[in-house]
Amino acid sequence: MFELDEAFIATSAALGDLPLSHVRLQDDARYPWIVLIPRRAGARELEDLDREDLAALTDEILAAGRAVRALGMSVDKLNVGALGNVTPQLHVHVVGRHVADPAWPGPVWGHSPALPYTPADLETVTAAAGAALGL
């Protein structure tokens, strides 16, 4: 049975579930950033998903990209990454990057501690992201 790794709970807010993935907003006000976690027990690598799940994940990555663009921050480039070196449960980051963001042009992962949203902003942004994803 799929069980969400607790590491995601400390760093992100739940947006809901798409057909394959549990979807979360990364709690870092510096980047519009969505995390997709396929609800498949034991999955660590993309190769652990079957063909149908991989197609669903592709759709969900594109949808997350559209949602990231809908959050009102400037997005010059999307960054999509499946790393999992720290938290091995399979997950895909979809991050909107801007030429003036703190980590540009490097990756956001491991760059610097998150700057959490204020509670009011977190509520606004999770509502906007959820709406953009139809959740």
Place this chain on the structure above:
Amino acid sequence: MFELDEAFIATSAALGDLPLSHVRLQDDARYPWIVLIPRRAGARELEDLDREDLAALTDEILAAGRAVRALGMSVDKLNVGALGNVTPQLHVHVVGRHVADPAWPGPVWGHSPALPYTPADLETVTAAAGAALGL
């Protein structure tokens, strides 16, 4: 018409072409690392590919992962990333990571200058990677 960004030529060696992507070995002896560059003129984001190309890219990412594992270095985790902050032409990195590699557990991108293969090693590793990909 698709034209490869010259930035890839300085940092990687050609392995050949899969149905969608031009495939290269990153010239960094510290990581088994393949780069897929979909041969679609003007593509910058995954959303610039149509459904059929996205399915082909998924297949090629899985094949690159298998090839990375076939290169004889220890792989504890695959890292897959489409960033493009520095070189915007759409490309996907598939990197084999090891808990004792220099950048672990952070991302390889932007971590430190590449350690190029010796000419003899580059020849051996490109041959092995090409064979693993059926190129």
